[in-house]
Amino acid sequence: MSELRMENLVARYGKVTALDRLNLTIKDGELVTLLGPSGCGKTTTLRSVSGFLKPDEGNIYIGHRNITDIPPEKRGIGLVFQNYALWPHMTVFQNLAFGLELRKVPLEEIRKKVRSVLSIVKLEGYEDRYPRQLSGGQQQRVALARAIILEPDILLLDEPLSNLDALLREQMRFEIAQIHKRLGITTLYVTHDQTEAMVISDRIVIMKDGKVMQDGRPEEIYLRPTNRFVAGFMGTTTFLEGTVQTIQGDSCMLKTFEGWELRGIACGGVTPGTKASAAVRPEAVEVLYSPIGAVSGKTPAENSFEAEVDSSYFTGEVIDYHFRLGSSFIRVRGDTKRILKPGDKVTVRIDPDRLPIVPAESI
Amino acid sequence: MKLNYRPILIKTFELVLLVLSFLIIFGPMSSLFLWSIAQKWYWPHPLPQEISFAYWKQALGIEKSLAIGAVSIVPAFFLSLGIAIVTVIIAMALAIPAGYALAKYKIPFGTFVMFLFLMPNAFPQQPIFVNVLQMFTRLGLAGTVPGVIIVHILVGLVFGVWITSATFRSIPPSMEEAARSVGASAPVAFFRITLPLAAPGLLASSVFVFITSLDEFTGTFFVGLPFVHTLPLTLYSSSGYNMQFASVIALILLIPSILFMFLIQRVLKAEYVGGMG
């Protein structure tokens, strides 16, 4: 069993606390992504697990084995680096064979293993190339192959795709997900890229300042953020602030400072009478291209408001708008069939099932 | 067909550069060579009126001459070569671990240590070596080959450590970490990964130490005399009397350096083919 468990990890660099009592468990065979802003401690977490950084406090376990004080080479952890870190003076074969040679595996078996792992990463026949004779994407595959050839208990990847161009990145993320499914190695994956995290993860862990802000399945994290930080971090979020009126089961009624009533989903334990923020995502906003009266007659429909176009940005696929909604701004996406100009008056309807309402105070 | 002039221009430019660098390097050398074979050469003649290889023969010990300053330089040559080789071995044995430690670990006062190494070169050397001489006299090292070697090591170590630590610093830590992650202990990672990657830099560093030792004058002058006559000292003592003879020595001093340069170039090329990229 190779569950990876971190208990109360604390890591300091001088006065900076990079990890602040971090608790994290990655179940056997799971792929978990660490996601968070720059400097939140993702790399520090990986370096603690891989053994290149000794945490100041806390323990790390693989299964029942406490590895906190075990040197990196004895942890049975495969690593993939952001800069690939292939050894330039060795061929692909030598790069892959190095760990097996150290284990005194017979040459015939090494050959077989190298061939099989190269077929997993779709690089058959590249044994004799030197790293500099490979493209970035191919180097990344070799790096991945090198990390899995020893069949490690745990696989750690630190922003493995961030040096690739957008197209290749998208392709590789599916491949990594497939390889993970096929091999079932317990994997901890670090990325900056939300979409990447969404696509490949069984679970996403959102970090901030060395602490876990939320830990859950991708859709949970996105649709049910438990705090303002996560709500704001995921997607293109703008907030509408107000006070919670009533809560009925999942449903939450927020009264904004303008006095408008806004229905959404109660998240993160909001309670009536407290200040809360509604996290508006563009995909939950429907734009009705006419002023509010014309749409819904005398009684405005639920969650429908009049808005004024403040600015618009043409991106090709869609148009990014900033709408003025009373004293607030929201970001909205419109199709390119009908382009609005600043100053245009429209009606927006915010889908209550896709409007998380979270406590206003940030943790 | 349209002619593309750019490659032609670039090639021409390269050729001009090549010729220029040849002139810069070999210009002084050819004048040295002329001097070394000039039997008779009076102003304002642009070339010697009479030439002969007599000075070469004297220098190489083939012919004996009674001219002032004319001695066989063969023993001095081998002495210098031997001192340089021993100096390189010891200096590199010290510079590699020191450079590695300075590059990899946050050594308290690391910059200060580096500065300390630079000291002998930052000040006029004579006062330092006068002090060294006093110390060596007390230790019985003055006028001995080991004494001279120690001085050469001290002088060569400065650049040795600087270059090696810069070399190690240029290798990303992830190179060793990747090795550790596939089961290599710290020493195995160093010898199998870091050292081969650092080889070109380490070689450049040893060449530097070698040539520094071969050319070293000031320290050898204070510590080595009157018993240790290296090639530069021989050159110095003869050049006052005999320009031709001095030219011969100067040319001979150049030989190992040039050989070493070619060797380095070969090795560096091989490294590039091998994938240093």
Ligand SMILES: Nc1ncnc2c1ncn2[C@@H]1O[C@H](COP(=O)(O)OP(=O)(O)OP(=O)(O)O)[C@@H](O)[C@H]1O
């Ligand atoms: N070697 C170091 N010395 C001092 N402080 C450090 C060091 N490494 C990291 N830190 C600090 O520790 C904190 C966490 O850094 P870490 O590298 O883990 O962040 P990260 O989440 O990986 O960021 P990024 O997304 O930019 O890679 C940051 O505040 C950073 O400035």
Ligand SMILES: [Mg+2]
């Ligand atoms: Mg990082």
